[in-house]
Amino acid sequence: MSATMNGKPLLETKGVSKSFGPVQALTKVDFDVYPGEVIALVGDNGAGKSTLIKGIAGIYGFDEGDVYFDGKKVSIHSPREAAALGIEVVYQDLALADNLDVVANMFLGREWTQGVPSTTGAQEATTGLRKYLRNLLPLTEIDMEKRAVRTLDELAVTTLRSVRLPVSSLSGGQRQSVAIAKAVLWNSKVVILDEPTAALGVAQTRQVLNLVRRLAEKNLGVVVISHNLHDIFKVADRITVLRLGHKVTTYIAKETTEQEVVHAITAGQLTRVPGMTQ
Amino acid sequence: MTDIIQESDESVQSALLASQAPQSPAEYLNAMWRRIRSGDIGTLPIVLGLVVIAIIFQTANQNFLTPRNLVNIVIQMAGIAVIAYGMVYVLLLGEIDLSAGYVSAVGGVSAAILLRDSLMNPSLAWIDWWNVIPIALLITTAIGFLHGFIITSFQLPSFIVTLAGLLAWNGVVLMIVGDGGTVNIQNPVVRNLASEVLPPIWSWIIIGLFIASYGVLDFMTANARRKAGLRAKPTPIMIGQLVIMAAIGAFVAYIFNINRALTSAAPPQQGMPVIAVIMLVMLMVLTFVAERTRFGRYVYAVGGNKEAARRAGIRVERIRVLVFMVSGLMAGMGGIILASRLKSVATDAGGGNLLLYVIAAAVIGGTSLFGGRGKVVSAVLGALVVASVENGMGLLNVSSGVKFVVTGLVLLAAVVIDALSRRGQQTGR
Numbered sequence: 001m002s003a004t005m006n007g008k009p010l011l012e013t014k015g016v017s018k019s020f021g022p023v024q025a026l027t028k029v030d031f032d033v034y035p036g037e038v039i040a041l042v043g044d045n046g047a048g049k050s051t052l053i054k055g056i057a058g059i060y061g062f063d064e065g066d067v068y069f070d071g072k073k074v075s076i077h078s079p080r081e082a083a084a085l086g087i088e089v090v091y092q093d094l095a096l097a098d099n100l101d102v103v104a105n106m107f108l109g110r111e112w113t114q115g116v117p118s119t120t121g122a123q124e125a126t127t128g129l130r131k132y133l134r135n136l137l138p139l140t141e142i143d144m145e146k147r148a149v150r151t152l153d154e155l156a157v158t159t160l161r162s163v164r165l166p167v168s169s170l171s172g173g174q175r176q177s178v179a180i181a182k183a184v185l186w187n188s189k190v191v192i193l194d195e196p197t198a199a200l201g202v203a204q205t206r207q208v209l210n211l212v213r214r215l216a217e218k219n220l221g222v223v224v225i226s227h228n229l230h231d232i233f234k235v236a237d238r239i240t241v242l243r244l245g246h247k248v249t250t251y252i253a254k255e256t257t258e259q260e261v262v263h264a265i266t267a268g269q270l271t272r273v274p275g276m277t278q
Numbered sequence: 279m280t281d282i283i284q285e286s287d288e289s290v291q292s293a294l295l296a297s298q299a300p301q302s303p304a305e306y307l308n309a310m311w312r313r314i315r316s317g318d319i320g321t322l323p324i325v326l327g328l329v330v331i332a333i334i335f336q337t338a339n340q341n342f343l344t345p346r347n348l349v350n351i352v353i354q355m356a357g358i359a360v361i362a363y364g365m366v367y368v369l370l371l372g373e374i375d376l377s378a379g380y381v382s383a384v385g386g387v388s389a390a391i392l393l394r395d396s397l398m399n400p401s402l403a404w405i406d407w408w409n410v411i412p413i414a415l416l417i418t419t420a421i422g423f424l425h426g427f428i429i430t431s432f433q434l435p436s437f438i439v440t441l442a443g444l445l446a447w448n449g450v451v452l453m454i455v456g457d458g459g460t461v462n463i464q465n466p467v468v469r470n471l472a473s474e475v476l477p478p479i480w481s482w483i484i485i486g487l488f489i490a491s492y493g494v495l496d497f498m499t500a501n502a503r504r505k506a507g508l509r510a511k512p513t514p515i516m517i518g519q520l521v522i523m524a525a526i527g528a529f530v531a532y533i534f535n536i537n538r539a540l541t542s543a544a545p546p547q548q549g550m551p552v553i554a555v556i557m558l559v560m561l562m563v564l565t566f567v568a569e570r571t572r573f574g575r576y577v578y579a580v581g582g583n584k585e586a587a588r589r590a591g592i593r594v595e596r597i598r599v600l601v602f603m604v605s606g607l608m609a610g611m612g613g614i615i616l617a618s619r620l621k622s623v624a625t626d627a628g629g630g631n632l633l634l635y636v637i638a639a640a641v642i643g644g645t646s647l648f649g650g651r652g653k654v655v656s657a658v659l660g661a662l663v664v665a666s667v668e669n670g671m672g673l674l675n676v677s678s679g680v681k682f683v684v685t686g687l688v689l690l691a692a693v694v695i696d697a698l699s700r701r702g703q704q705t706g707r
């Protein structure tokens with residue numbers, strides 16, 4: 001996998017920490033993502049995995065440490081800013097609105113309207129007053145539907161009967177596929193998936209894992225959080241282990257075993273200073 | 279990074295679309311039936327309800343279905359429907375506005391007081407119907423803003439804040455009108471708003487335009503979708519719907535244009551009430567906003583999954599404040615209509631059953647109390663039910679005790695249907 005690690009990392013955190021009152025959820029964590037790779041983030045419940053990605057995604061800020069994107073230091077204060085950089089997150093608790101249909105969910109917050117050129121960049125092409133007026137312009141439903149269908153098609157998501165069904169009527173795997181396709185639609189560079197296969201059956205898990213691999217083939221940086229090491233070894237190039245808010249180490253998937261990773265997650269291979277790896 | 283998408287004219291070819299070959303009318307109806315069975319019952323219960331109501335009251339009193347009384351029902355429902363439009367938006371968010379009744383009274387009384395004072399105070403002589411109405415609407419919209427602002431900045435339940443509003447704005451109306459007082463409306467335009475009718479030909483023109491524009495839009499959409507290679511509504515279905523709508527529309531226009539004067543010696547009374555036109559126009563505007571714009575989409579999204587909306591970058595608090603402003607605006611409009619109907623504003627304005635009727639109208643029409651599900655048109659259908667029941671019981675001279683019980687039962691039935699269909703939708707995966 002060293003081939004995938006050529007060049008600069010797309011996304012990097014250096015020494016990030018976060019506490020919730022007395023709970024130290026993250027302590028000086030270094031983490032990086034390269035284009036074209038799938039990197040897994042593993043750790044026991046409460047290890048700080050969700051906290052790390054929520055910090056990256058701008059849901060809340062880190063208490064200390066820096067985030068670099070494309071080599072440049074960035075500070076991300078909102079999901080919208082993360083999206084503007086090209087970071088998309090598929091959350092553990094699916095961030096889909098059940099009452100809206102597939103197309104509406106894929107375009108939520110970035111709907112195309114008449115009078116403004118359609119773009120798949122996360123940045124709005126409008127400024128000033130027009131930005132507000134745009135909220136009352138007619139939506140261009142047909143263009144959005146075509147685009148949604150094309151994206152689902154490129155990702156070989158073929159089990160959907162219609163993109164105009166409310167999301168509440170879809171299966172777990174279909175919902176997950178929609179959530180991932182939504183992340184891809186926006187020319188994103190880094191896609192972060194929090195437990196994408198939790199609660200999925202065998203066939204649906206395979207379907208989603210294939211999807212994850214296809215994202216990396218499109219040269220995106222893909223971060224996958226999962227408790228299922230079996231799944232992880234199927235898709236991941238590298239594996240970063242968190243324990244109690246500290247980073248334990250990062251493994252190259254081909255050069256390690258499930259056993260070694262389990263050991264790192266649970267017991268004390270913590271022989272080095274937390275946060276310092278390799 | 280922001281590359282502009284040039285959608286090519288050729289249709290999308292895809293496996294997903296291949297499975298979406300055009301539907302035959304039979305398949306379309308089949309899919310509709312599946313939706314109904316899975317709990318998406320739409321306006322079905324209400325149509326049945328209206329038929330039952332018509333049969334019961336017509337059997338009890340022969341005057342119920344006369345043109346004169348039907349037009350009365352339309353005039354009775356207008357104020358309720360217009361306020362309920364705003365309530366639909368609030369309910370779509372999963373919130374409630376208990377102050378709508380008295381905020382509407384604030385709208386009515388503001389207009390009435392300003393118009394009265396303009397007759398006595400030369401410095402207010404510039405006040406006339408065309409500026410007093412916007413002023414009143416501005417006041418009620420500001421009240422809606424205040425409610426929304428308090429709800430979002432202190433993270434309070436809308437139930438409590440608007441309950442406080444219910445009391446406070448009732449108090450404000452009492453203070454303005456004065457104990458036991460009444461403010462009469464002299465201004466002819468505002469005074470006659472609720473009773474004015476258009477010349478008979480306009481019934482045909484307005485209802486015709488309404489249906490024609492619906493049909494044209496429907497056909498254009500289907501055409502564009504077909505050209506884009508997307509599944510479209512089958513033409514026979516569209517024609518069928520249009521024929522049904524045209525038949526209903528023609529019937530309504532016909533009823534409006536029958537002379538409803540009580541004696542043949544009296545001057546003829548016929549034509550469409552102006553407030554019916556206002557109700558129709560507001561229906562179109564608010565439906566467009568709810569279903570065809572980003573703002574409307576965000577209202578549904580916040581009501582469906584607030585957290586998803588927030589993560590999608592939607593400014594949830596802003597949407598909530600704006601929706602309470604819409605509610606205030608529509609309450610003001612309804613208040614002016616109601617004031618015009620009574621040609622005065624008294625201390626009891628905005629009270630009594632009004633708030634319950636408004637909420638009942640929205641819910642009976644099929645808007646969910648749980649947020650995210652419903653349509654603006656449900657306000658009209660629900661208001662029609664509520665006004666019919668009220669009117670019918672008025673004809674039967676039943677006591678107000680019975681009226682309250684019956685209205686309560688109708689509301690309960692609507693809420694139960696809502697809860698059941700919601701459950702049906704969740705298990706219908």
Ligand SMILES: Nc1ncnc2c1ncn2[C@@H]1O[C@H](COP(=O)(O)OP(=O)(O)OP(=O)(O)O)[C@@H](O)[C@H]1O
Pocket residue numbers: 020023024025043044045046047048049050051052
């Ligand atoms: N919003 C919050 N407020 C307070 N504590 C929090 C909050 N979010 C997370 N925590 C705490 O931070 C720690 C890390 O939580 P986090 O959700 O990141 O774990 P995780 O690795 O994602 O676990 P899981 O595998 O269960 O999803 C836990 O102790 C958790 O209780």
Ligand SMILES: [Mg+2]
Pocket residue numbers: 049050051092194
């Ligand atoms: Mg987690």
